[in-house]
Amino acid sequence: MIEVDRLSKRFGPVTAVDGLSFAVRPGHVTGFLGPNGAGKTTTMLIILGLDAPTSGTALVEGRRYQGIIRPLHEVGSLLDANAVHGGRTAWFHLLSVAQSNGIGRRRVTEVLQLTGLDAVADRRAGGFSLGMKQRLGIATALLGDPPVLMFDEPVNGLDTEGIQWIRQLFKSLAAEGRTVFVSSHLMSEMALTADHLIIIGRGRLIADTPTDRFVESSSRRDVLVRSPRAGELAGLLTARGAAVVPEDDGGLAVTGMDASAIGDLAAENGIAVHELVPRHASLEEAYLDITSDSVEYRAGVPTAAEVPASPGKDA
Amino acid sequence: MTALESRPAHTAVPSLAIRASDVLTSEWTKLRSVRSTYWTLLIVGVTPIGISAIVALTLATQPAAGRSQIDPLLPSFIGLEYAVLAIGVLGVLAFSSEHATGMIRTTFAAVPRRRAVLAAKAAVAGTVALIVGELISFASFFLVQAILSGHHRGLSVSHPGVPGAVLAEGILLFVCAMVGVGLGAMIRHAAGAVAALVGLIYLPAILGLLPAPWNDRIGRFTLFYAAQQVVALHPRTDLFSPALSMLVLIAWPAAALLTAAFLITWRDA
Numbered sequence: 001m002i003e004v005d006r007l008s009k010r011f012g013p014v015t016a017v018d019g020l021s022f023a024v025r026p027g028h029v030t031g032f033l034g035p036n037g038a039g040k041t042t043t044m045l046i047i048l049g050l051d052a053p054t055s056g057t058a059l060v061e062g063r064r065y066q067g068i069i070r071p072l073h074e075v076g077s078l079l080d081a082n083a084v085h086g087g088r089t090a091w092f093h094l095l096s097v098a099q100s101n102g103i104g105r106r107r108v109t110e111v112l113q114l115t116g117l118d119a120v121a122d123r124r125a126g127g128f129s130l131g132m133k134q135r136l137g138i139a140t141a142l143l144g145d146p147p148v149l150m151f152d153e154p155v156n157g158l159d160t161e162g163i164q165w166i167r168q169l170f171k172s173l174a175a176e177g178r179t180v181f182v183s184s185h186l187m188s189e190m191a192l193t194a195d196h197l198i199i200i201g202r203g204r205l206i207a208d209t210p211t212d213r214f215v216e217s218s219s220r221r222d223v224l225v226r227s228p229r230a231g232e233l234a235g236l237l238t239a240r241g242a243a244v245v246p247e248d249d250g251g252l253a254v255t256g257m258d259a260s261a262i263g264d265l266a267a268e269n270g271i272a273v274h275e276l277v278p279r280h281a282s283l284e285e286a287y288l289d290i291t292s293d294s295v296e297y298r299a300g301v302p303t304a305a306e307v308p309a310s311p312g313k314d315a
Numbered sequence: 316m317t318a319l320e321s322r323p324a325h326t327a328v329p330s331l332a333i334r335a336s337d338v339l340t341s342e343w344t345k346l347r348s349v350r351s352t353y354w355t356l357l358i359v360g361v362t363p364i365g366i367s368a369i370v371a372l373t374l375a376t377q378p379a380a381g382r383s384q385i386d387p388l389l390p391s392f393i394g395l396e397y398a399v400l401a402i403g404v405l406g407v408l409a410f411s412s413e414h415a416t417g418m419i420r421t422t423f424a425a426v427p428r429r430r431a432v433l434a435a436k437a438a439v440a441g442t443v444a445l446i447v448g449e450l451i452s453f454a455s456f457f458l459v460q461a462i463l464s465g466h467h468r469g470l471s472v473s474h475p476g477v478p479g480a481v482l483a484e485g486i487l488l489f490v491c492a493m494v495g496v497g498l499g500a501m502i503r504h505a506a507g508a509v510a511a512l513v514g515l516i517y518l519p520a521i522l523g524l525l526p527a528p529w530n531d532r533i534g535r536f537t538l539f540y541a542a543q544q545v546v547a548l549h550p551r552t553d554l555f556s557p558a559l560s561m562l563v564l565i566a567w568p569a570a571a572l573l574t575a576a577f578l579i580t581w582r583d584a
Contacts, residue, residue: 048420071427075424099341
């Protein structure tokens with residue numbers, strides 16, 4: 001369980017985290033979503049006692065992190081996979097971290113096996129690919145077999161196989177009753193990985209909701225209809241219980257009736273239909289919608305390029 | 316992976332001694348698992364022996380006239396001139412290498428009591444520096460005296476004042492390693508910390524430009540002058556006494572480590 005209460009962090013004139021409150025519960029994978037610069041990493045740094053908050057509190061299992069003795073038994077974290085000494089082997093990296101919390105060599109061997117790194121344990125981490133470094137970071141987080149796990153952008157740089165593996169790992173960790181808190185700027189990834197979403201923008205909470213509810217509420221489904229007798233058709237549609245919203249360009253956005261029913265209705269009444277298009281707003285669009293006011297750096301042209309990544313590439 | 320229910324309870328708080336030994340073991344593993352440690356120690360070990368042998372040979376072959384003023388312990392001391400810098404760099408790297416890679420966040424997340432990390436890094440680097448320092452100063456002493464005694468000018472290790480002076484030379488490496496650890500923790504960047512270290516060690520060269528007696532009045536507070544007083548068989552009378560100079564030698568690393576202890580606790584990692 002992670003509890004963040006009215007947390008704020010200012011760096012000079014910049015407010016990175018602004019009165020943020022949320023709780024991350026055990027037994028779930030909780031996604032921590034937000035555009036780059038939204039304050040996700042800063043929030044995680046504060047939870048781990050690495051940065052001091054300007055105000056507010058962050059508690060892990062009911063305690064301030066700094067007060068925990070041998071904290072790796074309580075919280076495992078991966079902030080930056082590249083944050084390893086390139087000249088040290090995977091084995092010695094893990095051993096040094098393990099020893100600081102009284103964790104033995106057997107556990108080091110176990111986490112190496114668990115992350116599939118046992119074959120490269122004696123190789124220096126500097127020669128690792130980003131994917132291998134991510135695994136090393138996850139191995140480090142698992143050393144103390146902790147009930148709370150926190151990962152900052154863990155899928156960055158992983159190949160499809162690695163992403164599948166990590167997704168399964170998170171789910172099984174949560175199924176064991178652990179608190180799993182994973183940040184990402186990719187909605188598509190979190191929709192597949194997380195049961196619960198905490199979405200922030202410019203350091204403020206935007207949404208704190210189960211993933212399926214977010215998907216449901218934000219996936220707009222309607223049918224675009226164009227007709228030379230739009231007004232007449234709209235009347236017929238509303239009479240049948242559909243909701244009709246006229247669009248700026250003369251089209252009708254119809255909900256509550258599917259495309260074939262609309263087409264049949266128009267045909268029965270001899271009304272010509274020029275366009276009949278079922279539309280789905282993607283999760284990605286919904287996410288962009290709610291975070292659009294809080295994107296720190298925006299490209300000049302807000303086009304499809306602004307969508308972080310296609311699901312095909314990252315899912 | 317064990318299920319949560321079967322996890323051993325971690326409610327029993329380990330004693331302070333066990334926690335201290337955990338952090339010490341961890342820092343020792345870090346030090347011995349990177350190659351930079353061995354390269355640095357190679358420089359620390361080889362340069363003083365080589366330099367002091369050369370200085371001793373030069374002294375030994377000097378014409379008899381004017382020989383008597385030269386302190387027979389001087390060649391070993393001169394030999395340490397590069398070793399002190401190298402061992403200081405070893406100290407600097409303890410923190411700067413972790414800041415450069417970002418590993419420091421993993422370290423501080425594993426041990427939130429940052430002063431314990433500072434203390435452990437200082438203890439580990441200090442112990443290595445002290446052991447290596449004593450080995451070198453005794454090795455260099457015997458080598459230098461062997462060369463000098465070939466010209467009937469050598470000293471025995473049992474000569475009054477000699478054991479203390481030779482031991483003090485080893486301590487000098489310890490002092491520089493500690494100053495390095497403190498500077499590395501304070502400045503975080505290796506380049507900046509090493510620059511500061513060079514400045515501190517070679518400060519007397521700049522102070523030497525001051526008009527007398529100010530050069531010595533300020534100079535006696537420097538590491539170099541204090542070390543020279545401590546290791547000399549015949550200390551200069553116009554500087555601090557060897558005992559006071561020893562205090563100066565201890566004050567520098569103490570100040571560096573205390574400043575570091577204050578800074579690392581309050582700064583964001």
